[in-house]
Amino acid sequence: MNAVFKIWRGDANGGEFRDYAIEVSEGMVVLDAVHDIQRTQANDLACRWNCKAGKCGSCSAEVNGMPKLMCMTRLSDLPMDKPVRIEPMKAFPIMKDIITDVSWNFRVKKKIKPFKPRPPDAADGTWRMKQQDIDRIEEFRKCIECFLCQDVCHVLRDHRKHDEFIGPRFLVHVAALEMHPLDTEDRIEELRKAQGIGYCNITKCCTKVCPEEIHITDNAIIPLKERVVDRFFDPFGWIWRGLKRRLDRTATANAAAARKV
Amino acid sequence: MAEYETFTHDVLVIGSGGAGLRAAIEASAAGVSVGMVCKCLLGKAHTVMAEGGIAAALANVDDRDNWQVHFADTMRGGQYVNNWRMAELHAKEAPARVRELEAWGAVFDRTEDGRILQRNFGGHKYPRLAHVGDRTGLEMIRTLQDTGVHRGIDVHMEICILTLLKDGNRIAGAFGYDRERGRFKLFRAKAIVLATGGIGKAYKITSNSWDCTGDGHALAYHAGAELIDMEFIQFHPTGMVWPPSVRGMLVTEGVRGEGGILTNNEGKRFMFDAIPDNYRAQTADNAEEGWRYCTGDKNARRPPELLTRDHVARCIVREIKEGRGTPHGGVYLDISWIKEKISNAEEHIKRKLPSMYHQFKALGDIDITKEPMEVGPTTHYIMGGVHVDPDTEMSRVPGLFAAGECAAGINGANRLGGNSLSDLLVFGKRAGEFAARYARDNSLGEVDNRQIDTAVAAALRPFEHETGENPYAVQRDLQELMQHNVGIVRNEQEMQTASEELRKLWDRAGHVGVIGNRDFNPGWHTALDLKSLLTISEAITKAAIERKESRGAQFREDLPNKDEKFSKVNTLVAKAADGSMQVRLEPLPEMPDYLKRVIEEMK
């Protein structure tokens, strides 16, 4: 079967869609088509990929207007009577053809306070955690950093608030740290100020495109928003938490002492 | 004079997989300035794909485990041509390296009492693999990446190193280009750690990603370091075979660990007829016992599907060659049959093997809870690599270190599953530590501009012949050649043919042309990767011819048995003064008595 691919060619200074016709076969994904075109018609067509198995998050692009991993998008799931449109993500500066400069994401992550564990639980320097206590963050830790959620979020894509909002990917990252049973760092104030969680108005577009099916909005962003609200807009809760933290600390110390015996 | 930008670091790490990241973290902790370059983006190196787990004798699940057992398992798996000292260090230090990951935020699956859970894997006597479902590599790389970026490491992403620079004998720096614009970059460094991973892209069917082109192996070789064990390439028995676009994609050993069986087109479980004598005592001889093993019965013996990877891969090839294969040229791997044994088979499979379920559903239209998969061998891992000092990971070139898949010694003739991730951590750390020490004790070497000019001229040559051959065509022909002539089943004649063909391919590689300019141009990048691919292909072929026997991952149909003469040697490849590639046999270092006793006791 023959099919036509409309691929955006160009760089930061501009570009255009160009048509490429190739023979397609059973089971092909969009990345196969791009590779085929690269091999036979356009050696200089830029595209990023690594694993070709949906595990590294390198091959993000927009296919027929939808943010997708090219290596996991089957041609058989697309209407092949029309040309397949492939273009770069919109939330980041274009580098060349269908790849973008995603370095902003790496800079954002570096600013997030790192993991800071409590002292080890056991004399041999190890910790004890229950499986049910980590199930929640194991979901967040599935993230492959494809940045498709960043691409689709209107705060970044349309309003270009890159300096004020860290985007859904990094809210998931903060959630994974904040809900880590061993972590003792406090990131709530930054969430509200530097990280701009208030910009998110829970449209859930990010959740819809996540290839790892992480419930970004429900499981990460909303609980973080609740923590922010609790901290900053609830004086009674604030006093209660101060007290509770002290109680918890005593309880943990007691438990640790008990274990040592 | 060529134009380039210069960076200076005490230690430069090439590669951002598990080995590179661990080395960079360690060097930085030692207080020297560290730079890291990689061809890919941070966090996307091949390590991200690892599934099964990290082998370490933590003894959380079975308290009979300890470093001695892990050591003996590793040596047996490697058919005793491993470097004993590396195997010893690896077994002793892996537990601390895994615990350290937890201290840095990694979240492993847990035991009932809240410790790190460990799973069974081929060749490991006890459950030993720390894991997170079937995405352990992602957990490992993300933990190291997130730790590393807060340690003041300068990361240069999407930079490809073309050549290492030397000042006399010692290392002085590395030279390469950025993929984005094709601008040249010089990295001056007192010490360099190579952590460039594997070579899968020299073969047509592989589980490896595009950047596994053996660059580190080739860079080290051309800089005067030695390569050992290059003939030992692990062909994983189960890769996907259909549809064509996913051919080679890994199907984790975990499928067989959960009870998956291999059958041919006559419906026969052919592995029962192919149990080697030396494994007969520890292998189940009936389906019932094999199943009991998979359900955790400690008194049952393992099913023959879980024999070593090299053996299973060869049996699959035989079935296919003799006409008992599947329509798409594989054999069947069936996990759905366990519904005869357990009532909730469907949920069980989805919970234990989530990404396998997803992979087949999304890419192959196969529901593995209902129907069998078609699988065949895929090029997976190279045991061979840069010859290093076992304690410091320094190569023969002063200041040049190597760790991870591009280094050699720990695995011998065959690697056990899970031993790579632990290798990256143990020897990545050591390489970082000793590279930092070397950097503190030595000053910067002088950079010789002639070396740079030569590298620039070579890199730009493909632009001079726009009408030259398509680099992808040369790459494809090379992959076909290695797949057929130096693949799973080898013989002298086919390998000699390969040697001659490689010479022609070198010539063609010198005349490829590229279109477009230097901005992110994959055609150009492919043209430049050919040098590494050809170098390592030649090394693999030469070493495979030199080892005149079958052992571990090397199977020669013309010499199908082990030969005592080769039981105490490694093949060693090095560049001669005249620039030609030389191969010789190098005696293994003598194992001390206390380790010999460990092996005896574990027999």
Ligand SMILES: Cc1cc2nc3c(=O)[nH]c(=O)nc-3n(C[C@H](O)[C@H](O)[C@H](O)COP(=O)(O)OP(=O)(O)OC[C@H]3O[C@@H](n4cnc5c(N)ncnc54)[C@H](O)[C@@H]3O)c2cc1C
């Ligand atoms: C599908 C799959 C599953 C696996 N599962 C397991 C498992 O469960 N357990 C286990 O122990 N092992 C497993 N392995 C093997 C293991 O993942 C690899 O051996 C290991 O990750 C290699 O790590 P590394 O750090 O040496 O190199 P890699 O992770 O391959 O990293 C190499 C780095 O070097 C860079 N690089 C290469 N060339 C250059 C150059 N010229 N210039 C600049 N940078 C360069 C690359 O960009 C990359 O950053 C698996 C392998 C595969 C393919």
Ligand code: SF4
């Ligand atoms: S839910 Fe929030 S973060 Fe997600 S896309 Fe909408 S606004 Fe952006």
Ligand code: SF4
């Ligand atoms: S949260 Fe999902 S969509 Fe966003 S970067 Fe991670 S994997 Fe991609």
Ligand code: FES
């Ligand atoms: S190439 Fe890795 S996710 Fe597509």
